[in-house]
Amino acid sequence: MSIGKVTIYEVAQHAGVAISTVSRVLNNSPEVSHATRQKVVASIEVLGFRPHRMAKMLAQQNSQTISVATPSFTALFYNEMLKGVKDTIRENGFDLLLTDLSSQNPHETLTRFFQRGSVDALLLALPGLDEKLLYEVRLLNAPVVLIGTRSDEFDSFYWDDAAGAEMAVQHLVEQGHTRIGMLAPHEWSEDAAPRADGYRRALLNAGLPFDPLLIQEGITIKHAGHSEEAGYEAIQALIKNAPDVTAIFAASDVLAIGALAALREMGKQVPEDMAVMGYDDLKISRFLGLSSINQKMFQVGLEAATQVIRRINDPKLPSIQRKIEPELQIRMTTRRK
Amino acid sequence: MSIGKVTIYEVAQHAGVAISTVSRVLNNSPEVSHATRQKVVASIEVLGFRPHRMAKMLAQQNSQTISVATPSFTALFYNEMLKGVKDTIRENGFDLLLTDLSSQNPHETLTRFFQRGSVDALLLALPGLDEKLLYEVRLLNAPVVLIGTRSDEFDSFYWDDAAGAEMAVQHLVEQGHTRIGMLAPHEWSEDAAPRADGYRRALLNAGLPFDPLLIQEGITIKHAGHSEEAGYEAIQALIKNAPDVTAIFAASDVLAIGALAALREMGKQVPEDMAVMGYDDLKISRFLGLSSINQKMFQVGLEAATQVIRRINDPKLPSIQRKIEPELQIRMTTRRK
DNA sequence: ATTCTATTCGGAAGCGGTTCCAGCATTAAA
DNA sequence: TTTAATGCTGGAACCGCTTCCGAATAGAAT
Incomplete structure (x- = not known):
């Protein structure tokens, strides 16, 4: 030992x-x-x-450890964020403890942090933290930085997902599309709902009718959430239900990548037969030529980590709220020749 | 606090x-x-x-924490492995501490684990652990599972990279290619060298000449290692040096993805103008139609985690050595119509 | 030479639990 | 009824380090 x-x-x-x-x-x-x-x-x-690390920690009453809690830290989306987080944490002499908070039951997993002294601070990236959860976070009585949720009492970094989605769909409209489908994860995750709102808003602005048939969720429970499989299955269902669709807006790049695979197998050309727009702008999307909405995950990770360190050093800092502006990335999959 | x-x-x-x-x-x-x-x-x-977590740990002399050390845990390759690791670790009540060991100076970063009591066990996935490092690992005197390096004294999971590469290139040969290039990372990483050996072996077996011009490393230091950028740049250089190349074997899927992007921009059809073969078989490769060599990273992660738990419970278990058989995955990017 | 002030160091009390050991009350066996 | 075994509980040592406080030493000031 x-x-x-x-x-x-x-x-x-x-x-x-x-x-x-x-x-x-x-x-x-x-x-x-x-x-x-x-x-x-x-x-x-x-x-x-x-x-002996533990002895030191006990005597000093701190753990030199920062935890990052996400729905799934191996998901590509959070992976991008972690790239920004990890070096900052490390350079300041902290260890990084990674935990998945199952979104079904975050309460239970959050309990771990309630063990006194286990972490010095928490980076919480759980979209759609509700009041109940926020109450528990408050009890932690430790530096907490929220990512993806806005709260006045905590440092928070968040996005306007609806605005981003609107921007994405508007771009498709400008490309001349009138029948635009949307791909969503199987279980409407907290981030997908506002993106659907943005989708509707863009249609409204363009004077296009909203057709519920054009929103297609993932189908099987097995591939819940933002998985390539869900996108792969969803687009097939969508095309079946609405064969006249010429463009789709996927609620995430991962879904879009699944959709691209299905389209390729169906022999459909992108963007000629079908334009595809993603969301998140993962690093890989750049190389796939996938149009997307950049949420600056890396940058957010970096700033959130910096802020949590700052707060550890000075706990009574006034909390900051930063809204991240989404950015449209136009690439091959939506560009008309 | x-x-x-x-x-x-x-x-x-x-x-x-x-x-x-x-x-x-x-x-x-x-x-x-x-x-x-x-x-x-x-x-x-x-x-x-x-x-209080620390108090308990100090008294019990264990930390209920397992660390996974890799060159970069946010790299897609290790990310796949972590998917297999994390749930197992969690289900057994351990916390997961993630650390990057810069391959330039793993010694220094390894020092962290030398702090007594900081982790109960270590999963070390550092390709090409040399004797000096192994000596230090021994000093840890704690359960250690090696991934990617074989050692008789530790549990180890490893691959025959040369065999996998040979299999990959042989497939290209069977598809009728005679001028086959190879893409390698900028700095010859520990995993790339044996893959180059396999490449040569396959050519030899097929009676094809080995042409050093056909092996192209990544170019700029900025994009060292297995990055999409490196692949993107390398294939352009390769085509310039050897315009008659009809197939390439990339030392990793990430490199291959970069290469695919470059090919698309050059207007080259895959696989008609250029067949592309990757290595690692990332989850995403399935959706890109990228042929690859499956190393079963997820499975390895799962088994390694299981083994480390087993060893924590019974430290005097005889060590096991498991060689993972690579598996050829043929997809669109190498399939002749 | 004497008093005062730094500088350096030792002693001991925590930090918040776990765990061994002994003692007491019960209950079963003789 | 006495003795032995059993079940619970309290007391205290201990895990390995930090840190406060007071003492001793040495150099500066008078």
């Missing part, structure tokens, strides 16, 4: 000093003479002493 | 018992009467007591 199990007691004895002195050396306190420091350092080296 | 700061002392006092009894209730020890248990549970509820 450990490396030799050398404690500061052994070091102190070996160096002929008190343990408090060893501790001072470890935390390079200024109030220790050069000579004794030398002795202690030598003893540490000789004995191969390594401090 | 905590929730009310209620300790077992308060609980004990409130319930009128000794702290040892409270502790027994917390760890549901059988040797506590039903009546007292009720009292204690009630007090815990009333006071809103939550155990």
Whole structure:
């Protein structure tokens, strides 16, 4: 379980000093003479002493650990965010604890953080945090940064999903499409609903009728959420229900990628036969030529991490609320020749 | 920092018992009467007591935490592995600590684990662990599972990269290609070298000449490693150097995806003008129609996690060595019409 | 030479739990 | 009825480090 199990007691004895002195050396306190420091350092080296992390944490009452909680940290979407988070966390000497909060039952998984002392701060990226959950987060009484949810009492980074979706669909309209479908995940996740609103709004603005048949959710429970499989299945159903569709707006890039696969297999050309628009602008979308809405996930991750560090250092900082402006990325899949 | 700061002392006092009894209730020890248990549970509820994680760890001498160390856990390749790891870890009550070990200087970052008590076990997925590093890992004196490196003294899951690459290139040969290029990352990573060996072997077997011009590394340092950018740049250089190439074997799917993007922009048809073969078989490759070599990353992650749990429970288990058989996945990008 | 002030260090009390050991009250066995 | 076994519980040591406080030493000031 450990490396030799050398404690500061052994070091102190070996160096002929008190343990408090060893501790001072470890935390390079200024109030220790050069000579004794030398002795202690030598003893540490000789004995191969390594401090015990938990003991230090207990004594100092902090864990040097920051947790990031998401629905699924291996999902591509959150993966992009983590790229921005991880280095910042690391550079400031914190460890990174990753946890999935099942969106069905975040309450239970959130309990883990209620264990006192387990993390110094929490980055919570759970779309659609409700009041009940927010209440629990408050109880944490620790630095918390919210991502994807706006709250006045916490630092929060959030998007206007409806505006982004509107922008996306408007782009399709401008390309001359009049029958525009939408692909949504099987279970309407918290992020998909506002995107559907934006979709409707764009149609309204363009004077196009809203046809419920054109919104197609993922079909099987097995492929719930934003999965390629869901997109793959959904577009087939959509085309069956509405063969005259010439463009689709997918609620996420992942769905769009599944749709592209189905279209290819059906022998349909993109964008000639069907224009495809995604949402999230994953890194890979750039290489697929997939048009999308950039949410600046990397940047958000970076700023959120920076902010949480700042807050750890100064807990009474006024909370900040940052709205991220979505950005339209036009690429091959929606560009008319 | 905590929730009310209620300790077992308060609980004990409130319930009128000794702290040892409270502790027994917390760890549901059988040797506590039903009546007292009720009292204690009630007090815990009333006071809103939550155990302090660090204190428990220190006393129990374990951290209930498992760390996974990779070159970059946000890289798609390791991401697939993590999908297999995370649930297993979680279900067994462990927390997951993710760390990047920069391959330039893994020594320094490995030091973190040398802090006694910080993790109970380590999943180390660092291709090309050398003897020096292995020596340090040994010093950890903790359950360690190696992924991607074979060692008799540790549990290890590894691949025969050369065999996989040979299989991939042989497939291209069978499709009738005689001028087959290879795309490698900018800095020859530990995994790319054996794949290049397999490439040569396949050519040799087919009686095709080996032409060094046909192996193209990534160009700029900025896009080192397995990045889409590297593939994007490399294939352009390759085609310039050897315009007669009709098929390429990319050392990773990520490189291949970059190459596909470049080909599309150049107006080249895949697979008609250029067949493309990847390596890793990321989930997304299925949807891109990208032929690849499946390394069963998810499965490896799953098994490695299972094994590390097993080893934590029984440290003197004989170590196992599992070689993963690569599997050829033929898809659109290499299929002759 | 004496007093005062830094500087450096040792001692000891936590941090918040776990766990061993002993003691007491019960109950079963003799 | 006495003795032995059993079930619960309290007390105290301990996990390994931090940090406050007071003491000792040395150098500066008088």
